[in-house]
Amino acid sequence: SKLVKLRRFEKFTLKQSMRKIKLSRYHLLSDQYSLLKHKVLEHWIFWFFSSIVVPLVQANFYVTEAEHEKQDIFYYRKPMWENIISKFATFLRDQGYQELNVASVKKIIWNRSFGFSKVRLCPKGKGVRMLANLKASAKLPVNPPLQSKGLRKVGVGRNVKCYNYKSVNEVLKDLHLVLKHIVVNEPESLGSSVFDYNDAYKRLLPFLSLLQSGFSVKPGVFIIVPDVEKAFDSVDQDKLLSVLDDLNLEEEYFLSKVVQVVCTKKSLRIPQNWTLVSKENAPDSANARSCLPTGSLHGILVKQQEQASRFFSRLQRGFRAYNCDMNKKKFGMNFQINTIPDLRSDRLYVVEDGTSFLRWSGLFINCSTLEIQADYTRYLNFPLSSTLTVGWLNKPGRDLKVKLCGYLRPKCHPIFYDSNINSAAVVRLNIYQAFLLCAMKFHCCISDLSSICRFSTKFYADALGKSLRYMKKLIKRRMFSFKTGLDCRPILELGKGEIEWLGLTAYIRVLKRKQSRYKELLRVLDSKLMALGKQESTLSVLQEATDDKRSSILWKIKY
Incomplete structure (x- = not known):
């Protein structure tokens, strides 16, 4: 049953197939030639799975993943x-x-x-x-x-x-490099398009700064999140290509391949990359920036409801010249339109404390304050373990520590922690929620690994401690090194020990729900939390950030 329960990218080892087989029970394998017979048995089991079990599965079943079930x-x-x-x-x-x-x-x-x-x-x-x-x-x-x-x-x-x-x-690699070169040098040619969190952050930051500087009280902002229906199938491709006619394209572009040699204490790494350079400065090459498309999802923020209503009506009509229509079931907005009183949307989510959010490209946008949080709704409809892959080969303990840091990495972007965008409580809430999800994934990984190996309490504490240090270091590095290209810079306002306090609190609350397995570990984490002190200067903000009602969406996740 273990073989057919594997998730994507997981491997079934010979050690797993022989688990719980007690050779001492078989007299045939317990004589003076037991080692040799044990090897023969291993070869036979390998042959049985590779030549009988797997071909039988392939002959009778089509094996695939499903879009809605993640790694299962x-x-x-x-x-x-x-x-x-x-x-x-x-x-x-x-x-x-x-x-x-x-x-x-x-x-x-x-x-x-x-x-x-x-x-x-x-x-x-x-x-x-x-x-x-x-x-x-x-x-x-x-x-x-x-x-x-x-x-x-x-x-x-x-x-x-x-x-x-x-x-x-x-x-198409060369053409792609040319287009990326144009995006970097002529960003205005893309209008308000964004390709990743970096672009969204650069667009949102000046907008919020303008609101805060132009009004004594932040005015209401009206948000619309539309979705293009079957964007990659129905939109007129010739119309899209006609966009190139408005670009200032040169007759020739020169490409150079850059090889960067990085010498470290333990290894030698040689990353390679293609770079586009101008004809005049061909020897002085620079690394090209990468862009991640967000697909067919769009969003608009305006300051007047009438303007937002007109824009919504225009979207509803579609754009016939481009053969482009909106998916009417996936509209999201933070206001009501008189002509459509019963408009429902799956993009609007309300947490237990009554705060409303609009879901946009993995982000939660606060409908009232425009503060940014991470969207965890994609974990609600299935067990959290179905989103993970667990490695049993080589050194599973080392791999677990690497995975814990990997779970935290996407949540270390400045858009979540910049005090220009988020209040003190929301900055700390984002840190706390990232550790909550990491703790849940930690438990899922330990549960899967328990079938083949067990770790000590010290190992668990070291793994969680490493994740705390990793997130603290990465947040600071990204906040201080991020270049917005604007007058304003990211502002990080966190006290000493606050990230560790939030992380330990999150780990303790999650693991207490499974405390029969983690009694010793919980005692260690409690002692570390006590050693940090009560954080008197920001205690009220930390208590607000760790209020269960504000993280109600995460407590609905099955782990």
Whole structure:
């Protein structure tokens, strides 16, 4: 059962397959040749799983992950999966797609430098989602076999002569670098578009500064969060490409490959990167910045309700020239429109203390104050363990310490801790909630690892202590090194020992709910918390930040 319960990226070891097999019970394996027979038994078990169990699973089931279940793996019986594929193929034909013969395929790909992308179907809440692998190279047989109708898995034998094509990403890499170069040097060409937390932070900071400086009392701000329906399928691609006509493109761009050698005490690391440089300054290259697209999700903040209402009405009508429509079920806003009194949205979330938030790209935006928190709603509909992968190979203890730091890393962005944006209580609340989630993931990992190894209380305390030091160091480094490109700088207002106090409090509260397993560890954590003192200067703010009502969303997570 352990084999079929594996999550994505997890591995099933021979040690796990032989767990709880007591060789002393078998007289045949307990004589003077026991070591040799033990080796033979290991080889037999390996053969049994690799040659019988796994092929049986592959022959009878289609094994895949699901979009709504994170890292869990699902097994679909082959007839059921073929039925799903057949229905999806019919849906594609109804949407205007058509199957191509071999001659048509060759005519298309021979006129370009890349071939095609392999596609797979990923189950989601309702139906399936088509995913294309743009990183993989492609092969097309010179004399392909006759095609059967419907979607099918394409396989190429070893002895079949093929045309080889580079991956789409590899071919478009140079063009992508040119576009990133334009984004860096002409940010105004993108309007108000943002690609990651850094861009969102740079846009939000001057807006809030303007509000605070122009009014004695912060005025109401009206927020709309729309979502483009089927953005990557329906939006007119020619219209998108026409955006390039308005850019100041040069005739030629020069690319240089940079290799940076970093010598450390224990290892030698050689990271590589492609960099775009101007013709005049070709020798003086600089690292290119990376951008992460946020997809089809958008947001707008305005100061007048009438303006927000007009913008909402315009979005509802869609943009026919671009074949672009909004998903009416995914609108989010912090105000009511008289013409649509019963507008409901799954983007609006209210915590137990009555505070309303709008969900936007992994962030919680306070509807009243525009303070920023992390969005944890994506963990509510399934067990937290389904979002994790646990490594049993090599040194699981060392891997656990690395994972704990990795869980905290995304929550160390300045957007959560800048006092220009968030109040003192919210800054500390963001730290506290990050440690709450980390503590829950810590428990899930320990529960999974307990089947093959057990750790001492000292190890647990060291792992949690390392996570405290890591977050404190990373928050300070990111806050002090972040360049906004504006007059205002990030402000970090935290007292000495506050991060440790919040982290220890979070770990204690989470682990107390599973205290039968962590009695010794809880005593150690309590003593460390007592050693920090009561933090008298900010005690009221810390108590407000650690109020369970403000973190009610996290206490609903199953761990």
